[in-house]
Amino acid sequence: QVATVSEPILAVANALANIDVFSSLAELAVRYSYVRPELTEDNRININQGRHPVVERSLVDSSFVPNDTYLSNDDAQLIVLTGPNMSGKSTYLRQVAIIVLLAQIGSFVPVASATIGLVDRVFTRIGAREDLVAGQSTFMVEMVETANILNNAAPRSLIILDEIGRGTSTYDGLSIARAVAEYIHNYPGLGAKTLFATHYHEMVELASFLPRVKNFNVAVIEEAGKVIFLYKILPGGVDKSYGIHVAQLAGLPKSVVYRAREVLVELEEDSGKALAKPSPKGRRRPEEVPQQLLLLGQKSPLLEKLEKLEIDALTPLEAINKLYELQKKAREG
Incomplete structure (x- = not known):
């Protein structure tokens, strides 16, 4: 019996579906x-x-x-x-x-x-x-x-x-x-x-x-x-x-965020040096510049780096590694 009236049933279902869509769109338009x-x-x-x-x-x-x-x-x-x-x-x-x-x-x-x-x-x-x-x-x-x-x-x-x-x-x-x-x-x-x-x-x-x-x-x-x-x-x-800022918002450990900022500065400096290099065609051997003694009152680069360290953000292992790094730079002069 259902099969004999399948076409009318499908037509009614299609009409109800259309009414449902149109009424939903209308309600959204009015409400919002x-x-x-x-x-x-x-x-x-x-x-x-x-x-x-x-x-x-x-x-x-x-x-x-x-x-x-x-x-x-x-x-x-x-x-x-x-x-x-x-x-x-x-x-x-x-x-x-x-x-x-x-x-x-x-x-x-x-x-x-x-x-x-x-x-x-x-x-x-x-x-x-x-x-x-x-x-x-x-x-x-x-x-x-x-x-x-x-x-x-x-x-x-x-x-x-x-x-x-x-x-x-x-x-x-x-x-x-x-x-x-x-x-x-x-x-x-x-x-x-x-x-x-x-x-x-x-x-x-x-x-x-x-x-x-x-x-x-x-x-x-x-x-x-x-x-x-x-x-x-x-x-x-x-x-x-602002990728590092977003990483900080996401909850990355402070030491990771701090290290990311260090790496970013290094990469930007390297990029700047690469742009400043002369082309191979006109390349000349750079003249050696003698290292001069620091002027009275001028702060050592090692001291500046030490002041910028966020001690509270470092783990004990990271602190030791940073100390070795500073010691190595101090010995190199």
């Missing part, structure tokens, strides 16, 4: 102040005070910080977004994609106002994961997904890229990230609207010679050695990732 977006056929996405519909509902002790977005194939095609970890870059990328998707399925969206130029597809490369079954590393999965985007995206597409190139060495990763950005910008059959989040601060240089690249960053305040995240998207690039 969503507004009706304006859909157009031009190539601009203009979002005013956009919010992430999931993250804003999960916040208990604080309110969500809304952000604007402007993308256009004509003058702001590719946004390079820099900022520290935990500052909200990935949330911002996701909220733009979700707002565009909600608008195109007929839903109201979590914004103050929005004009959405229709997109044909939304491509995303977010997160890090490996495919054990297929024998693909995290970096290989990242490259496969990036290749799919570059081979299938069109001018009407929206591309979301988060940390392209982070799964390999710094120079390889930076080279790939820059080449991908240049390809999206320059390739005649592509030119899609793109949000590109990265920790490679060298990427901000693209805006100096690619006319449709714009730099934005997530604002932070540094006070008393600590970082305060403002979660606000501002024009311009940044030159710091």
Whole structure:
């Protein structure tokens, strides 16, 4: 008997499903102040005070910080977004994609106002994961997904890229990230609207010679050695990732954080020396500079290093190793 009336039953189930979806979207719009977006056929996405519909509902002790977005194939095609970890870059990328998707399925969206130029597809490369079954590393999965985007995206597409190139060495990763950005910008059959989040601060240089690249960053305040995240998207690039500050917030031991700062200073000094070296073609043997006695009242470098030591943050073994290190430098003169 049920089989004889299966078609009407399925039709009723489908109608109830549609009613459930539409009523849920309507309830969300009324309860959380969503507004009706304006859909157009031009190539601009203009979002005013956009919010992430999931993250804003999960916040208990604080309110969500809304952000604007402007993308256009004509003058702001590719946004390079820099900022520290935990500052909200990935949330911002996701909220733009979700707002565009909600608008195109007929839903109201979590914004103050929005004009959405229709997109044909939304491509995303977010997160890090490996495919054990297929024998693909995290970096290989990242490259496969990036290749799919570059081979299938069109001018009407929206591309979301988060940390392209982070799964390999710094120079390889930076080279790939820059080449991908240049390809999206320059390739005649592509030119899609793109949000590109990265920790490679060298990427901000693209805006100096690619006319449709714009730099934005997530604002932070540094006070008393600590970082305060403002979660606000501002024009311009940044030159710091604050990775050690985030590690400190995560609860790493003080000795590890202190040692990380030491290593960072050493690496930055080595990088500066490498940049200052003359090219091999015009290299000359440096003249020996005689070591001079310290002037009266001038502080010894060993004393300065000793004063900067955070004794309370060192374990007994680390303190002994540091003492041997200072003794060795003192004997070397």
